[in-house]
Amino acid sequence: KAGVTQTPRYLIKTRGQQVTLSCSPISGHRSVSWYQQTPGQGLQFLFEYFSETQRNKGNFPGRFSGRQFSNSRSEMNVSTLELGDSALYLCASSYTTGTYEQYFGPGTRLTVT
Amino acid sequence: QQPVQSPQAVILREGEDAVINCSSSKALYSVHWYRQKHGEAPVFLMILLKGGEQKGHEKISASFNEKKQQSSLYLTASQLSYSGTYFCGTSSNNNDMRFGAGTRLTVKP
Numbered sequence: 001k002a003g004v005t006q007t008p009r010y011l012i013k014t015r016g017q018q019v020t021l022s023c024s025p026i027s028g029h030r031s032v033s034w035y036q037q038t039p040g041q042g043l044q045f046l047f048e049y050f051s052e053t054q055r056n057k058g059n060f061p062g063r064f065s066g067r068q069f070s071n072s073r074s075e076m077n078v079s080t081l082e083l084g085d086s087a088l089y090l091c092a093s094s095y096t097t098g099t100y101e102q103y104f105g106p107g108t109r110l111t112v113t
Numbered sequence: 114q115q116p117v118q119s120p121q122a123v124i125l126r127e128g129e130d131a132v133i134n135c136s137s138s139k140a141l142y143s144v145h146w147y148r149q150k151h152g153e154a155p156v157f158l159m160i161l162l163k164g165g166e167q168k169g170h171e172k173i174s175a176s177f178n179e180k181k182q183q184s185s186l187y188l189t190a191s192q193l194s195y196s197g198t199y200f201c202g203t204s205s206n207n208n209d210m211r212f213g214a215g216t217r218l219t220v221k222p
Binding site: 004033035041042043044045048056090092100101102103104105106107 | 115145147153154155156157160168200202209210211212213214215
């Protein structure tokens with residue numbers, strides 16, 4: 001079974017631009033969560049989508065948004081990029097929402113200059 | 114509310130044991146443990162649920178004290194492959210997940 005895939009793997013943007021990241025979950029998984037990882041901060045929860053609906057949202061500004069499609073693929077968008085948005089963005093899929101193990105993708109490394 | 118992990122880092126020799134702790138200020142429904150090796154994605158190790166159920170790898174041992182809102186991960190007879198950063202994730206309502214800052218484990222020969 002193919003794992004979670006994320007595209008692109010690396011991205012360089014300048015301040016003020018916007019960016020869209022994509023995540024394809026494991027086949028059959030309907031829940032997708034997004035995390036921001038920076039050195040020393042661990043995994044910061046962004047949001048979770050299940051059946052095309054946002055189930056939960058972390059403490060991030062409105063510049064961070066996401067959506068999920070009917071095939072469970074998910075995208076996240078960051079508008080008006082700031083230097084502090086430079087991070088590894090990980091998505092994780094699970095069979096359903098709730099207490100299930102999550103399977104992480106390799107991440108997208110975003111650098112904002 | 115982000116759970117607190119301790120210690121932040123630990124260095125072991127092969128064959129030694131280690132305990133990684135995770136605590137929360139909120140009542141917990143579940144605790145999840147993941148390991149991330151450098152440059153790789155986090156990998157699932159174990160889930161501990163309120164009520165005592167556990168799901169995870171056979172060689173991983175962990176405990177969950179519901180009253181104290183704490184969990185501990187036990188790594189016994191450590192091997193070089195155990196090196197990595199261990200994250201605990203907590204859920205207070207079977208819905209949201211919050212991860213700790215991680216514990217960096219280094220196992221030396």
